[in-house]
Amino acid sequence: MTAGRWAGPLAFLVLALLGRTLPGWLVFVLTLALAKGLVVMGVMLLMRVGLVSFGHGLFFAGAAYAAGFAMKLWGMREAALLVAIGVLAAVVLGGVSGLLAARYREIFFAMLTLAFSMVLYGVLIKAYAVTGGSDGLRVPVPTILGLQVRPEQGRLAVYYVTLLSVAVAVAVVLRYWNAPLGYLMQAIRDNEVRVAYLGGPVSRAVYFTYVLSSALGGLGGVLVALSVGHIDPNLAYWTTSGEFVFVALLGGTGGVHAPLAGAVVYELLKSYAFKYTPYAWQLLMGTAMLAVILLLPGGLWAPLQRAVRRQHP
Amino acid sequence: MRPILEATNLTLHFGSIAAVDGVTVTVSEGELVGIIGPNGAGKTTFLNLVTGYLRPEAGRIHFLGRDITGLHPDRITALGVGRSFQVPQLFLSLPVLDNVMIALACAGRRSLDVLHPLAEPSRRDAAHRILAQFGLDRDAHRPASELPEGGRKLLDIALAYALRPRLLLMDEPTSGVSALEKFAVMDTLVQVLQEGGVTAMFVEHDMDVVRRYARRVLAMNGGRIVADGPPEQVLGAAAPQVVGG
Amino acid sequence: MATVTIIALDGLIFASWLFLVSAGLTLVYGVLRVLNIAHGSLYALGAYTAATLVIAYSHRGLWPPGTLAVLPLAAVVVGAAVGPLVERGILQRIYAREQILQLLATFALFLILEDAVKLIWGPSPYYAYRPYALLGQVRLGGVVYPVYSFLLVLVALSAGALLWLFVTRSRFGRLVQAVIHDPEISTTLGINLSRVYVLTFSLGAALAALGGAFTAPMISVVPGIAVEVIVVAFAVVVIGGLGSLPGAAVGALLIGLVRAAAIHLVPVLELFTIYVVMAVVLLARPHGLFPPPEVRRI
Numbered sequence: 080m081t082a083g084r085w086a087g088p089l090a091f092l093v094l095a096l097l098g099r100t101l102p103g104w105l106v107f108v109l110t111l112a113l114a115k116g117l118v119v120m121g122v123m124l125l126m127r128v129g130l131v132s133f134g135h136g137l138f139f140a141g142a143a144y145a146a147g148f149a150m151k152l153w154g155m156r157e158a159a160l161l162v163a164i165g166v167l168a169a170v171v172l173g174g175v176s177g178l179l180a181a182r183y184r185e186i187f188f189a190m191l192t193l194a195f196s197m198v199l200y201g202v203l204i205k206a207y208a209v210t211g212g213s214d215g216l217r218v219p220v221p222t223i224l225g226l227q228v229r230p231e232q233g234r235l236a237v238y239y240v241t242l243l244s245v246a247v248a249v250a251v252v253l254r255y256w257n258a259p260l261g262y263l264m265q266a267i268r269d270n271e272v273r274v275a276y277l278g279g280p281v282s283r284a285v286y287f288t289y290v291l292s293s294a295l296g297g298l299g300g301v302l303v304a305l306s307v308g309h310i311d312p313n314l315a316y317w318t319t320s321g322e323f324v325f326v327a328l329l330g331g332t333g334g335v336h337a338p339l340a341g342a343v344v345y346e347l348l349k350s351y352a353f354k355y356t357p358y359a360w361q362l363l364m365g366t367a368m369l370a371v372i373l374l375l376p377g378g379l380w381a382p383l384q385r386a387v388r389r390q391h392p
Numbered sequence: 393m394r395p396i397l398e399a400t401n402l403t404l405h406f407g408s409i410a411a412v413d414g415v416t417v418t419v420s421e422g423e424l425v426g427i428i429g430p431n432g433a434g435k436t437t438f439l440n441l442v443t444g445y446l447r448p449e450a451g452r453i454h455f456l457g458r459d460i461t462g463l464h465p466d467r468i469t470a471l472g473v474g475r476s477f478q479v480p481q482l483f484l485s486l487p488v489l490d491n492v493m494i495a496l497a498c499a500g501r502r503s504l505d506v507l508h509p510l511a512e513p514s515r516r517d518a519a520h521r522i523l524a525q526f527g528l529d530r531d532a533h534r535p536a537s538e539l540p541e542g543g544r545k546l547l548d549i550a551l552a553y554a555l556r557p558r559l560l561l562m563d564e565p566t567s568g569v570s571a572l573e574k575f576a577v578m579d580t581l582v583q584v585l586q587e588g589g590v591t592a593m594f595v596e597h598d599m600d601v602v603r604r605y606a607r608r609v610l611a612m613n614g615g616r617i618v619a620d621g622p623p624e625q626v627l628g629a630a631a632p633q634v635v636g637g
Numbered sequence: 638m639a640t641v642t643i644i645a646l647d648g649l650i651f652a653s654w655l656f657l658v659s660a661g662l663t664l665v666y667g668v669l670r671v672l673n674i675a676h677g678s679l680y681a682l683g684a685y686t687a688a689t690l691v692i693a694y695s696h697r698g699l700w701p702p703g704t705l706a707v708l709p710l711a712a713v714v715v716g717a718a719v720g721p722l723v724e725r726g727i728l729q730r731i732y733a734r735e736q737i738l739q740l741l742a743t744f745a746l747f748l749i750l751e752d753a754v755k756l757i758w759g760p761s762p763y764y765a766y767r768p769y770a771l772l773g774q775v776r777l778g779g780v781v782y783p784v785y786s787f788l789l790v791l792v793a794l795s796a797g798a799l800l801w802l803f804v805t806r807s808r809f810g811r812l813v814q815a816v817i818h819d820p821e822i823s824t825t826l827g828i829n830l831s832r833v834y835v836l837t838f839s840l841g842a843a844l845a846a847l848g849g850a851f852t853a854p855m856i857s858v859v860p861g862i863a864v865e866v867i868v869v870a871f872a873v874v875v876i877g878g879l880g881s882l883p884g885a886a887v888g889a890l891l892i893g894l895v896r897a898a899a900i901h902l903v904p905v906l907e908l909f910t911i912y913v914v915m916a917v918v919l920l921a922r923p924h925g926l927f928p929p930p931e932v933r934r935i
Contacts, residue, residue: 129735129737131737179916179919179920182923183919183923185736185737186672186736186740186879187919187923187924189737190871190872190875190915191915191916191919193868193871194868194872194912194915194916197868197912198909198912201908201909204908316864317864317867317868318864321674324741325741325745328738328741358752359752359756360752361749361751361752362749362751362753362756364745364748365744365746365747365749365752366745366749368741368742368744368745368748369727369745369746369749372734372738372741372742372745373731
């Protein structure tokens with residue numbers, strides 16, 4: 080992972096510079112991809128412990144709707160504040176759901192998280208007076224640090240907000256990754272009983288990772304809301320969560336940047352698949368997923384990592 | 393020499409079988425005790441009870457005067473009881489050094505730390521020192537999965553040792569280790585334990601190892617302790633009944 | 638009729654549907670140790686196949702009650718055709734992998750089948766209400782019930798009983814029990830694990846399809862029915878204990894009754910009852926009501 084120490088900041092710089100030159104639709108796809116990549120990063124962190132969250136839609140939608148309410152009910156427009164509110168909402172949801180979910184493993188964890196997200200889905204659909212029901216809510220263009228943004232610049236503005244958020248998120252997660260807690264996750268995955276015998280606080284460690292993961296999910300949710308300009312209850316549906324899991328698998332658990340790379344590849348592929356075969360894109364995605372599972376056990380990242388490691392032993 | 397471990401009338405049944413049946417024993421600080429007996433005698437169960445993995449139906453366990461009966465393994469570990477396993481329990485996908493550093497982070501109650509790296513200099517050096525004591529330092533950067541059986545056993549014990557336990561319980565430290573390596577492993581082990589002033593109890597099937605290293609032998613059979621004394625005495629007179637079982 | 642009786646009846650009817658829809662999922666998990674997300678897709682295939690057969694049958698102007706016999710036929714067709722294909726083609730290759738990867742593989746299969754169904758049958762709804770209408774309605778204590786609902790109860794009870802007898806009495810059933818208990822030892826006893834797996838999965842697929850087939854006359858069969866069923870089936874199976882058929886029955890009954898109570902007493906909670914029940918059960922019994930046997934690690 081250290082081999083690509085400059086790869087991250089370099090990619091960030093390149094993406095920042097490209098923002099002005101790339102066509103609008105591509106900027107949009109990249110924004111979406113990076114934002115979703117953050118959610119995937121959250122899912123990936125839990126995957127490292129062997130936990131698969133089939134309910135990240137809870138944080139994704141929770142944060143998006145929190146931002147949506149802030150805009151609708153309090154007339155808030157400032158992107159920075161909205162992001163903060165969204166992440167806070169997600170962390171609250173994560174903090175509460177984690178108390179129950181973090182005690183479970185494997186299939187039960189997956190099902191419990193799925194259930195939680197579906198409860199939110201139900202609430203979002205039912206409470207149409209507040210949430211707009213299945214129609215959802217409109218999300219107008221935000222202000223950036225108080226500055227008004229012209230509608231045609233909105234897309235680019237959100238793109239840069241996303242890039243900045245990603246940079247901050249990656250820095251935080253890298254810190255976590257190299258710290259005892261990050262390593263403890265791998266240890267728990269390898270041998271949970273041994274960690275207990277070393278006096279390691281397994282439940283608390285898993286809980287903290289879960290909450291961190293929820294924050295990432297929420298961050299992605301707000302950013303998606305801002306870039307798409309519209310939110311609906313499907314953000315909480317289990318198939319949305321399933322998509323995050325697939326991309327996490329695609330990217331692999333080898334490095335902090337893996338989910339972002341996986342998400343970008345996925346969104347690009349998906350937009351092409353949808354454009355050319357709108358009636359069979361799920362079929363293509365499913366087949367691709369099966370191929371990855373059957374042929375590439377470490378995700379896309381693994382062969383690349385192995386190649387890099389061969390050069391720098 | 394004050395008692396470090398006092399087990400009183402420990403009893404546990406698996407179904408209708410008494411795995412451990414009224415076991416009473418006192419171990420003093422600094423002792424090196426071998427536990428022998430046929431399969432199913434209750435040796436591992438005894439270890440599981442003392443370390444909190446199992447809860448006794450009857451009886452109590454005192455560690456340094458404190459009642460630890462029924463406490464969770466991580467609490468008991470925190471109080472100073474270490475344990476190694478019949479099958480080495482390692483973090484196989486991680487390098488050997490990382491295994492030890494994780495143990496050290498847990499020992500220092502810093503395992504939930506997110507602000508500092510795991511491999512900070514003081515911890516890394518401490519880990520290297522421990523590996524050196526156990527003769528594993530040259531394998532520091534290899535994944536634990538690549539260690540040979542003897543190395544895995546030593547690493548397993550090293551992880552427990554990294555927590556600076558007062559009492560170390562080892563489940564068959566030389567099983568699976570080649571005949572050539574057995575004595576080397578035990579020599580290293582005993583030296584480290586003596587340097588650290590650690591009281592040790594180890595379950596063993598190899599009588600040569602027991603005869604050579606144990607200062608006191610507990611023989612178990614059918615869940616009970618049937619002999620307790622120096623190795624010459626227990627292995628000399630009682631051997632046929634106990635070992636044959 | 639007293640509210641309690643109405644709740645009990647409604648609960649029983651819904652529980653029957655839940656059991657039909659979940660039995661296959663828990664059976665497959667019990668034997669293959671795979672939680673099949675595509676279970677809902679098999680249900681959908683059953684519904685579509687049944688709808689197609691009912692419509693084709695009706696067009697021939699044949700003896701109307703025959704439309705009922707067509708329903709289990711659809712289940713058998715799906716089980717026999719899709720079961721071996723999926724088990725041999727996909728599952729067989731991933732048994733050695735982690736459970737989570739297996740879960741994701743079935744998720745991939747679900748995606749594939751979602752579009753496959755749309756491509757084969759098109760996006761428009763299918764209506765196969767003939768069997769439903771045929772049985773008419775009955776008046777019980779002042780409340781009108783479609784007779785078909787009670788047929789559903791009958792089918793669920795029969796399926797449950799037959800399955801139970803099959804698993805506990807038949808030779809194959811004993812093999813299945815042995816494999817559930819310990820796959821490794823089963824092979825040393827000479828049990829052809831591979832054959833047990835493909836047959837069990839096909840049976841599970843047929844059961845899912847049976848649920849779909851008998852549901853078809855009650856709904857408009859559209860793409861997307863798979864998605865809703867999966868969550869519901871999972872809840873039942875998790876509550877009941879993964880791999881336990883009695884567990885699925887009890888779980889179905891529990892959810893059915895609680896939901897019926899919610900509908901009549903606190904309607905706004907209806908959507909959440911299934912998740913609330915799941916959360917409550919898991920809090921008390923982390924592995925469900927009838928959990929699978931656990932293995933000691935050290």
